[in-house]
Amino acid sequence: MIENNTKGSSMFRGKEGQNYLFPFILVCSLFFLWGFAHALLDVLNAHFQEILQISKARSALVQFALYGGYFVMGIPAGLIIKKYGYKKGIVFGLLVFAIGAFLFYPATLIRTFLPFLIALFVIACGLTCLETAANPYTTVLGPSKSGARRINLAQSFNGLGWILGPLLGGLLLFSDEGDPFAALATPYIGIGIVVLLIAVLFVRTPLPQISAGEDDSLSTKEAAQLNKKSRFRDLLKHPLFIFAVIAQFFYVAGQTGIGSFFINYVIEVRPDISHLQASQILAFGGMGLFMVGRISGSYIMKYFNPKKLLAIYALINVLLMVVVVMGLGMISVVCLFVSYFFMSIMYPTIFAVGISGLKENTEKGSSLIVMAVAGGAVIPMLMGRIADISSMTTGFIVPLVCFVVIFIFGLSKMKN
Numbered sequence: 001m002i003e004n005n006t007k008g009s010s011m012f013r014g015k016e017g018q019n020y021l022f023p024f025i026l027v028c029s030l031f032f033l034w035g036f037a038h039a040l041l042d043v044l045n046a047h048f049q050e051i052l053q054i055s056k057a058r059s060a061l062v063q064f065a066l067y068g069g070y071f072v073m074g075i076p077a078g079l080i081i082k083k084y085g086y087k088k089g090i091v092f093g094l095l096v097f098a099i100g101a102f103l104f105y106p107a108t109l110i111r112t113f114l115p116f117l118i119a120l121f122v123i124a125c126g127l128t129c130l131e132t133a134a135n136p137y138t139t140v141l142g143p144s145k146s147g148a149r150r151i152n153l154a155q156s157f158n159g160l161g162w163i164l165g166p167l168l169g170g171l172l173l174f175s176d177e178g179d180p181f182a183a184l185a186t187p188y189i190g191i192g193i194v195v196l197l198i199a200v201l202f203v204r205t206p207l208p209q210i211s212a213g214e215d216d217s218l219s220t221k222e223a224a225q226l227n228k229k230s231r232f233r234d235l236l237k238h239p240l241f242i243f244a245v246i247a248q249f250f251y252v253a254g255q256t257g258i259g260s261f262f263i264n265y266v267i268e269v270r271p272d273i274s275h276l277q278a279s280q281i282l283a284f285g286g287m288g289l290f291m292v293g294r295i296s297g298s299y300i301m302k303y304f305n306p307k308k309l310l311a312i313y314a315l316i317n318v319l320l321m322v323v324v325v326m327g328l329g330m331i332s333v334v335c336l337f338v339s340y341f342f343m344s345i346m347y348p349t350i351f352a353v354g355i356s357g358l359k360e361n362t363e364k365g366s367s368l369i370v371m372a373v374a375g376g377a378v379i380p381m382l383m384g385r386i387a388d389i390s391s392m393t394t395g396f397i398v399p400l401v402c403f404v405v406i407f408i409f410g411l412s413k414m415k416n
Contacts, residue, residue: 035158039165057384067377069124078367093129101192159291170279244354253375254402285337293344311410321400357416
């Protein structure tokens with residue numbers, strides 16, 4: 001039996017004393033990569049509105065392509081990881097991610113919207129494999145009781161990617177020099193090269209073969225027998241998991257909607273702020289607080305129930321969105337980027353709470369929770385349509401409703 005499992009290095013030790021710190025660090029690089037890729041979308045959204053002269057609702061097809069890829073690839077990713085293991089699933093995801101990134105180059109030559117959407121869809125298929133593998137993998141790289149803390153700590157690196165994405169994207173895409181289409185190729189070719197290098201590192205590094213179906217009370221043989229009996233329909237027996245899928249849908253919907261139209265909102269309520277300045281506010285203000293929230297959240301969960309903390313953060317974001325919808329100039333802008341701090345723990349906490357206790361169904365459950373990010377494909381289009389008809393401030397009623405759902409999830413007494 002492991003003692004003091006929430007203190008010091010024991011957070012990364014297996015039930016037989018194995019040290020999982022280095023594998024954890026390596027997996028953290030994946031969180032950075034998809035954070036960067038997702039954050040770059042928030043800049044792309046505004047950039048496509050400018051260079052293609054399209055409406056806010058149509059520009060939201062950027063999110064539809066990415067999160068639609070998550071929905072399509074969700075179940076296949078779970079099956080791949082279930083059959084071939086975490087390591088091969090991660091390498092496969094990295095290779096698909098790289099292919100999608102390199103597709104941006106021919107898309108910049110064609111100069112129409114569809115090729116960019118196809119490239120983003122391919123990237124999403126790769127990211128789905130990475131998230132389906134990496135999220136549950138972090139929860140089993142040590143004692144089960146500290147799983148929520150580990151996934152929040154790993155997601156802190158995701159926050160670093162969210163900072164650098166709009167910062168570098170804004171500098172490259174909103175500069176007044178050069179071809180605006182050609183500028184799109186530079187960040188994605190760079191991403192593709194980095195992703196391939198990380199894929200090589202994963203191939204050459206031995207990783208512990210851990211089944212997410214294992215727990216401290218099961219032997220390896222017992223866990224293997226349970227894994228053979230794993231079925232998707234068994235997940236219907238777990239009410240907390242089902243609610244977690246719903247909550248994750250609404251979280252990603254709200255977070256994506258905020259990110260997609262952050263720049264549009266800022267320049268609407270403060271016309272004196274440029275696109276480049278708005279992207280910098282997003283990077284340092286919103287995403288900076290997002291990363292701080294992830295790191296501090298992982299620490300707070302050492303002493304505070306993750307689900308209750310989730311409910312408190314969701315309630316605060318409901319109140320912040322009320323001020324955002326009121327459109328009070330800089331006060332509302334501040335509330336908008338402060339909301340990133342309280343969004344920070346939501347995705348990993350909902351994920352960890354949702355898969356807890358699933359045992360042999362963990363990989364399948366993980367793939368379905370990842371599929372729930374399809375909320376990010378639908379809601380930005382709704383927000384864009386509301387903004388085109390009314391105003392951008394009115395559109396932020398949508399994420400307000402999303403945070404209400406998460407608040408209810410945090411208060412629920414359901415169990416798996």
